[in-house]
Amino acid sequence: MSEENRRYALAERPEGLIDDSTFTLETGPVPGIGEGEALVKVKWISIDPTNRTWIGEEPTYLPPVQIGETMRALGLGEVIESNNDNFPVGSLVNGLTGWSEYTLISDSNPLMVVPEAAKTAPPASLLGILGMTGCTAYFGMLEIGDPQEGETVVVSAAAGAVGTVAGQLAKLRGARVVGIAGGPGKCAWIVDELGFDAAVDYKANDWKQQLKDATPDGIDVDFENVGGEIMNQVFGRLNINARVALCGLISGYNATDRPPDLTNFHKLLINRVRLQGFIILDYYARFGEAIRELSEWVSQGKLKSEQTVVEGFENLPDALNMLFKGENKGKLVVRISD
Amino acid sequence: MSEENRRYALAERPEGLIDDSTFTLETGPVPGIGEGEALVKVKWISIDPTNRTWIGEEPTYLPPVQIGETMRALGLGEVIESNNDNFPVGSLVNGLTGWSEYTLISDSNPLMVVPEAAKTAPPASLLGILGMTGCTAYFGMLEIGDPQEGETVVVSAAAGAVGTVAGQLAKLRGARVVGIAGGPGKCAWIVDELGFDAAVDYKANDWKQQLKDATPDGIDVDFENVGGEIMNQVFGRLNINARVALCGLISGYNATDRPPDLTNFHKLLINRVRLQGFIILDYYARFGEAIRELSEWVSQGKLKSEQTVVEGFENLPDALNMLFKGENKGKLVVRISD
Numbered sequence: 001m002s003e004e005n006r007r008y009a010l011a012e013r014p015e016g017l018i019d020d021s022t023f024t025l026e027t028g029p030v031p032g033i034g035e036g037e038a039l040v041k042v043k044w045i046s047i048d049p050t051n052r053t054w055i056g057e058e059p060t061y062l063p064p065v066q067i068g069e070t071m072r073a074l075g076l077g078e079v080i081e082s083n084n085d086n087f088p089v090g091s092l093v094n095g096l097t098g099w100s101e102y103t104l105i106s107d108s109n110p111l112m113v114v115p116e117a118a119k120t121a122p123p124a125s126l127l128g129i130l131g132m133t134g135c136t137a138y139f140g141m142l143e144i145g146d147p148q149e150g151e152t153v154v155v156s157a158a159a160g161a162v163g164t165v166a167g168q169l170a171k172l173r174g175a176r177v178v179g180i181a182g183g184p185g186k187c188a189w190i191v192d193e194l195g196f197d198a199a200v201d202y203k204a205n206d207w208k209q210q211l212k213d214a215t216p217d218g219i220d221v222d223f224e225n226v227g228g229e230i231m232n233q234v235f236g237r238l239n240i241n242a243r244v245a246l247c248g249l250i251s252g253y254n255a256t257d258r259p260p261d262l263t264n265f266h267k268l269l270i271n272r273v274r275l276q277g278f279i280i281l282d283y284y285a286r287f288g289e290a291i292r293e294l295s296e297w298v299s300q301g302k303l304k305s306e307q308t309v310v311e312g313f314e315n316l317p318d319a320l321n322m323l324f325k326g327e328n329k330g331k332l333v334v335r336i337s338d
Numbered sequence: 339m340s341e342e343n344r345r346y347a348l349a350e351r352p353e354g355l356i357d358d359s360t361f362t363l364e365t366g367p368v369p370g371i372g373e374g375e376a377l378v379k380v381k382w383i384s385i386d387p388t389n390r391t392w393i394g395e396e397p398t399y400l401p402p403v404q405i406g407e408t409m410r411a412l413g414l415g416e417v418i419e420s421n422n423d424n425f426p427v428g429s430l431v432n433g434l435t436g437w438s439e440y441t442l443i444s445d446s447n448p449l450m451v452v453p454e455a456a457k458t459a460p461p462a463s464l465l466g467i468l469g470m471t472g473c474t475a476y477f478g479m480l481e482i483g484d485p486q487e488g489e490t491v492v493v494s495a496a497a498g499a500v501g502t503v504a505g506q507l508a509k510l511r512g513a514r515v516v517g518i519a520g521g522p523g524k525c526a527w528i529v530d531e532l533g534f535d536a537a538v539d540y541k542a543n544d545w546k547q548q549l550k551d552a553t554p555d556g557i558d559v560d561f562e563n564v565g566g567e568i569m570n571q572v573f574g575r576l577n578i579n580a581r582v583a584l585c586g587l588i589s590g591y592n593a594t595d596r597p598p599d600l601t602n603f604h605k606l607l608i609n610r611v612r613l614q615g616f617i618i619l620d621y622y623a624r625f626g627e628a629i630r631e632l633s634e635w636v637s638q639g640k641l642k643s644e645q646t647v648v649e650g651f652e653n654l655p656d657a658l659n660m661l662f663k664g665e666n667k668g669k670l671v672v673r674i675s676d
Contacts, residue, residue, distance in 0.1 A: 060608045227603070246607050262600050265565070269584045269615040270398045277607040 005030045007070045007100035008316055010055055016256045017321050022055070023071060023099075025314070030102050038082040038105040042097045046074040046127040047310075047319045047332040048161070049225075052253040061279045071099035071316075074132060076114075076123055079105070087111075092119060094126060099316050101336060118291065121298075122307075128331030129165055129298060129305035130291050136247060136280040137165035138290040142173070144245035144276045145221040149174035152215050154234050157225035157250060158196065159186040160323075161331035165294075166223045166247075167196050168303050175221070178214045180207075180230060182326040189329065194304055208233055218242075227251045228260055235264035244268075244275035254324055306330030313337075343368045345408045345438035346654055348393055354592045355659050360393070361409060361437075363652070368440050376420040376443040380435045384412040384465040385648075385657045385670040386499070387563075390591040399617045409437035409654075412470060414452075414461055417443070425449075430457060432464060437654050439674060456629065459636075460645075466669030467503055467636060467643035468629050474585060474618040475503035476628040480511070482583035482614045483559040487512035490553050492572050495563035495588060496534065497524040498661075499669035503632075504561045504585075505534050506641050513559070516552045518545075518568060520664040527667065532642055546571055556580075565589045566598055573602035582606075582613040592662055644668030651675075 008023040033039050053060045054072050065072050075097030079087045087093065087105055095111030097103045105111050114126060121130050128134065140162075147153045153170040157163045158179025167190065170177045179190045180200045187199035198214040200207055211233055218239040224231055227249030238244070252259060268275060283290070297303040308328035310319040313336040323332055346361040371377050391398045392410050403410050413435030417425045425431065425443055433449030435441045443449050452464060459468050466472065478500075485491045491508040495501045496517025505528065508515045517528040518538045525537035536552040538545055549571055556577040562569055565587030576582070590597060606613060621628070635641040646666035648657040651674040661670055 249604050249607055252604060259599060259601075261597060262603065263597075265600065266587050266590060268613065269587055270617070271615065272617055272620060273613075273615050275606065275611075275613040277609065277611045279608070279610055282610060 003030060004028070005100065005102045006313060007098065009068055009070055010065045011067065013055060013057055013067075014254075016254045017324060018052075018055075018317055023317055031104050033081055033083050033104065034106075036084050036107070038079050038084045038087040040077040040093055040097065040103050040105060040111065041080045041337060042075050042077040042101055042103055043335070043337050044076040044123050044127055045097065045099065045316065045334045045336060046076075046131070046133075047316075047323055047328075047334060048074065048133075049157075049248050049250045049253060049323060051320055052324065056253075061281065072096060073099050073316075074127060075103075076126055077103065077111075087113065092126075094131065099313075101313060118295065121295070124307040124309060124331060124333045125298075125305055127333055128161055128307060129303065130294055132280055133161045133331055134165055134294045135283060135287050135290045136162045137169055138294060139280065139283045139286070140245040140247045140278060141166045141169045141221075141223055144278060145170070145223055145243050147173045147175040147221045150176070151220035152176045152178065152217055152239075153221040153223065154178045154180065154211075154215065154219050155196075155223040155225070156180040156230050156234070157248070158190050158199070159326075159329055160225065161328075162247060163223070163225055164190070164194055164306060164330050165303065168194055170221070170223075171195050171197075172297070172302060176217075178211075178219075180211070180226070180234075186326075186329060193306075202230055211237065221245070223247060225250055228255075232260060232262050232264050235262070235267050238267050238271050238273050240271045242271060242273045244273060246275055246277040250324070308332045310334045341368060342366070343438065343440045344651060345436065347406055347408055348403045349405065351393060351395055351405075352592075354594045355662060356390075356393075356655055361655055369442050371419055371421050371442065372444070374422050374445070376417050376422045376425040378415040378431055378435065378441050378443060378449065379418045379675060380413050380415040380439055380441055381673070381675050382414040382461050382465055383435065383437060383654065383672045383674060384414075384469070384471075385654075385661055385666075385672060386412065386471075387495075387586050387588045387591060387661060389658055390662065394591075399619065410434060411437050411654075412465060413441075414464055415441065415449075425451065430464075432469065437651075439651060456633065459633070462645040462647060462669060462671045463636075463643055465671055466499055466645060467641065468632055470618055471499045471669055472503055472632045473621060473625050473628045474500045475507055476632060477618065477621045477624070478583040478585045478616060479504045479507045479559075479561055482616060483508070483561055483581050485511045485513040485559045488514070489558035490514045490516065490555055490577075491559040491561065492516045492518065492549075492553065492557050493534075493561040493563070494518040494568050494572070495586070496528050496537070497664075497667055498563065499666075500585060501561070501563055502528065502532055502644060502668050503641065506532055508559070508561075509533050509535075510635070510640060514555075516549075516557075518549070518564070518572075524664075524667065531644075540568055549575065559583070561585060563588055566593075570598060570600050570602050573600070573605050576605050576609050576611050578609045580609060580611045582611060584613055584615040588662070646670045648672045 228251035566589035
């Protein structure tokens with residue numbers, strides 16, 4: 001076993017995108033295990049939009065990462081030393097590993113053993129479609145958005161990890177699904193490969209017109225990942241009794257400028273819209289049911305999953321920025337060891 | 339019977355508050371009744387925030403009033419001539435009478451006969467706490483806001499027709515109720531007379547601090563009548579799993595300036611808030627149940643109702659502006675005949 005552990009510690013709260021001064025790479029000894037603890041060698045780290053919210057000043061649904069603390073992140077690893085029978089050596093575990101090559105399982109940092117049935121899935125899937133990402137799409141789309149056959153569903157950040165799954169789930173329900181994504185490549189991909197009915201390229205000058213053209217009957221469900229002017233335009237086309245599953249507001253996470261006005265907020269009133277904000281951790285107790293159903297759909301070929309894999313621990317900060325620049329397709333993960 | 343009928347017709351869509359050029363007072367013959375029709379002498383007209391939205395350009399939940407058409411409004415009147423057995427002469431009726439001294443009941447303008455049991459109520463109540471106003475507060479607060487004992491409820495436009503009822507209903511549920519109103523007089527009134535637990539004077543310089551002080555445990559239910567910066571500040575204090583009953587956005591109805599940013603919109607996400615826009619007409623089929631319960635509470639002294647009465651048909655336009663200047667306490671009605 002390597003005698004050294006590298007970790008990224010938060011050095012400075014970023015304004016806008018993270019940069020070289022946001023994190024410091026620190027090297028120290030691999031932590032020793034105490035009573036009831038286990039040591040995990042981290043293999044994969046999940047890059048998620050919410051990571052950015054954890055290093056702002058404002059408390060969100062979790063306390064902000066403090067200066068000097070290891071960057072918080074979901075990851076997947078293997079138990080390599082253990083004083084806890086629940087986590088035998090060789091177990092595959094996932095949870096909040098952080099940006100660290102090794103991490104301890106302890107009372108204050110409980111990880112989950114990956115269930116036997118899921119172990120055959122590709123590791124990136126366990127952080128993606130069969131992990132938190134898939135569960136987010138599952139509960140957000142099927143329970144909150146609740147699309148009916150023939151309704152029109154719009155998914156923003158449609159080529160992202162959650163968006164790709166959310167859109168496909170709405171298709172399984174028989175809805176017309178429109179994805180909003182950045183660039184012609186992603187737009188073609190979500191239609192041709194993932195089966196979306198139409199795509200709107202928000203980087204094109206005429207994206208508002210594209211949105212109108214793609215939703216001739218208005219919008220019944222908005223699976224909202226982005227916020228800002230994209231959300232505002234979607235609000236402007238919401239139908240009576242529409243639902244908004246408010247999953248993320250990624251356009252604001254790095255924002256330093258004044259955001260665009262929500263000039264269409266009043267549509268929520270006029271059209272009797274139900275908007276529900278949600279945080280996937282609230283559904284933790286029901287992850288099992290979601291993952292069972294998602295696994296089935298994946299194995300039946302009804303759901304496709306896509307990953308963008310970045311290699312190497314040292315590329316974690318760049319990977320986080322890739323997400324906000326929209327440089328990933330599907331789930332973005334970093335492989336840090338074999 | 340007078341041979342003349344006066345009506346206010348829409349002359350010009352207003353920017354901001356209505357003024358002398360918005361309506362023209364037109365005089366014509368009292369309409370004659372055709373087959374199946376009945377003639378109503380209008381006695382009371384209800385002044386409601388939503389009136390303003392009907393004369394904008396944008397279609398809302400009803401088509402905009404067209405230039406030249408009689409101004410749309412709810413009212414109460416008496417049938418004085420009838421070719422329809424459902425509306426015998428002498429019946430008290432309510433519905434969309436418009437700003438007109440006489441109106442026809444016809445297939446395209448069906449009014450409702452006031453039920454026998456409600457006829458003993460003061461006429462202004464039939465347009466207020468026992469009418470659309472009361473129903474709005476009833477369904478918005480009890481079904482959408484759904485306050486629980488000990489929760490904190492905030493009501494904006496708390497001294498207005500809907501706000502006064504909504505706040506009292508939340509008190510009946512055992513919640514702590516904070517009203518936002520304009521000026522020390524109204525603030526004292528909703529606390530001392532209506533039993534609100536605290537009031538926030540939005541016209542005071544320190545109103546944001548007042549809101550904080552009045553909601554030390556955060557806010558569980560927002561009964562939203564106002565929008566703009568008041569709503570934004572309330573959003574900033576919403577608790578996890580809070581509910582927003584989006585009833586009105588009166589601050590925007592006359593707005594010509596850029597509205598304030600909703601800088602706290604993200605709280606809806608972080609705190610898993612459910613926001614539901616509603617239009618009371620959707621609950622039409624259930625008005626009976628609401629009015630029965632509201633009547634009971636009124637007769638038991640558990641609900642107080644207050645009216646501001648303006649005298650005279652010619653004062654209708656001024657009465658509408660009174661509402662937006664906050665010059666009324668409780669329900670605002672215009673008496674146009676005895």
